[in-house]
Amino acid sequence: MADSEQDNTDRGDGDNLKSDKLFTLKKWNAVAMWSWDVECDTCAICRVQVMDACLRCQAESKKDFYGRQDCVVVWGECNHSFHYCCMSLWVKQNNRCPLCQQEWSIQRMGK
């Protein structure tokens, strides 16, 4: 295995040359799936999968079905994650993470 790796990196670009290799890789149509990088895939506030829009957005989303970027995920310092919409309503009442009761502060937002 190690040998072949060496081999490949040396002449990775063999596209248009007459190659002495058995195969030339021309094209790769890859398929990948993205999901939020979360530990728990359900939002603890609305009990909907974080990949789906939160309940409130689902109910209102009649108008935008193309870009559902607006119902994103937010991670707290405690590493717990929720729908941003759900969390922003939650912190108005109680500025703590609903799962661990730590003071809530945003670590990062999904985009």
Add this chain to the structure above:
Amino acid sequence: MSLKPKKVDFRQTWNVLQETVKGVITLADVPRSTWNDRFSDVYSLCVANPEPFADRLYNETKCFLENHVKQLLTKVQAQGETGLLQAYHRAWTEYSQGINYVHRLYLYLNQQHIKKQKLSEAEMIYGTSSTASPGFEEQMEIGELGLDIWKNKMIAPLRTSLVTLLLEGIYADRVGEAQSASTDVIRGVIQSFVRVEEYKMKGQLDMYQEMFEAPFLEASGNFYSREASELLQQSDVTRYMERVTWRLSQEELRAHKFLHISSVPKVRQCCEEKMVAAHVAWLHSEADLMIENERRRDLSLLYPLSRPLPSGLTPLVLKLTQHITHQGLQAIGPLQGENIHTQFVESMLDVHSKYSELIKEVFKGDQAFIGALDKACSAVVNHRPAPRQPARAPELLAKYCDSLLKKSAKGASESEIEEKLARSITVFKYVDDKDVFQKFYARMLAKRLIHQQSQSMDAEEAMIDRLKQACGYEFTNKLHRMFTDMSVSADLNAKFTTILRERKEENKLGIGFVVYVLQAGAWPLGLPPSPGPFHVPQQLEKSVQAFESFYHAQFSGRKLTWLHHLCQGELKFNYLKKPYLVTVQTYQMALLLLFEHCDAISCRDAAISLRLSHEQLVKHAASLVDCKILKKSVEGELEEETVLTLNFEYYNKRTKFRVTGALQRDAPHDAEATHRSVDDDRKLYLQAAIVRIMKSRKLLRHNQLVQEVLGQSKVTFAPSIGMIKKCIEALIDKQYIERTPNSADEYSYVA
């Protein structure tokens, strides 16, 4: 001439007046000046000094008119039976006109003397007050008086003979023996019955109805019955209905010709009763055959006849439902072969359009029949071949759409395909299990999108929009999201290429790299079934890394999972006589690339170096062996020990081809899995519905709850009662709801 009241000699004035009245009422020539003088005489009599003669004038006039009518009566009677109608009509024409003039001559009396005594409208409606003493005879305006006298002195004595003659006259007209002259006479006579009471404020038609209309309807009824029974004996049903239709229209015309307008509907009703309603059972039994043989002419005769009857159409509607159901089942029954989905949808559409056209033409698009068509179609579409099997429609319909939207749809123009897709919505609306359809459709859409098999993205989008229109946003949400991912991916790829170019790294990847990034949750795709991470060939690693770092720079908080079982690569084979371009799956590609470094490899070793399970390796290797790119050391199934080698003698006519992946092959397994996953989804849907309902109602009986659940889920599928019960049980177990202690079949919501 003075208007001042003066002394008048009644006798003398009346004698003059009487002569003129006689002239007026017989329509003799009365000079204008005489008319004017008599008009003033009426005035002077009414205002005479010292005592007005109004009452006396009234009584004398009444007396005169009575005598006049009596004379007319004798004249009319003198004509005998044969000329009675004509004579009466002549006398009436003259008298009715004459009395009208006399009425005007007595204008002053009418206006000043009689109007004052008259009851006001309010008194008429609410009953008279006590002012009218028993012996008091109410005075009428002269015109009315004249008509009243005519009624009592002329019509009353002639009544029986008049009515008999009229009925005879009309009968003659019916059988076509009437002289045209008598039409006017008959009409005039009948009108006179109406006219003599027209001045009344209520019950204007009482006399007409009682004296003429009732016997007329009875006589007509007898006539219709007789004709109906004669027809029944002589002719078949078609002829019978033609005759009845003709008779109905004739009678309507005749009623308009002779009778008061209020009688027209009564005549029609009477005719319908005797000729249609009386034989409706027979007609309906004949109708069964008409529908079975689709005798359009007969049906279009029968429809207007039976429509007015209460529930006259019900048996027809029922029979038509049965018939269409039967025809539909026959049309889709014998389907078999490769394109069963096309046959199914198109025969269904044929049945639908055939009968909707029939209903439009024969039944004038009557709602009841359209309902029958809907009912029948939905029975056919949702027909289960066997009680435990699911209906085939959802799957077949989805396949049909798939076959149209796929690139391979050959020969059909874009607009044809569009039209077919639009028409397929008709079938879709009848499908009960729309959720099953959605599952199948989503899977097929996913395949089309990922493998770039879509004929046109516009057509795809239009179809999704149609489904959305039929079923709502919720239904197509995921389809939309899938669709969106495609365009988002295209943008991503463009950006990725630009960035590579900016960094002058475009050739660094060494391959043409295109990626679809799909959002989890929207796609009906499983994750790659791998025991450990698949070992990506080195040739691809750069691409993977470069793209991942690009992606993470673009977005945050996302992770990417590569779906290798859906990826495809194009390989150029350099080791054969001519170069081949072969499209294979990533796993197959990886397997082939192993041969760069060895001539032969055992299945076990290949699986280990690719980090695949034996089953997976076998699955992908087998398709390469099957198309002879690889050779195996021993015949039979691929075992762990089987050694694979490249086939250096490989030959194919085409230099560019695709190795059919394992993905496309497990179709039957797919269908079953789809039905299973639909079942799971339904349970969740029902439970959610039950909780929603109970949350708003707090307390509900079992039956009501079931009804409400049925109502909510109707749009997407028709759940079985058993399934609803199970879901209720499940929710009781989960303590969302509980049985109320005092009643066995009532539930309450547990907050």
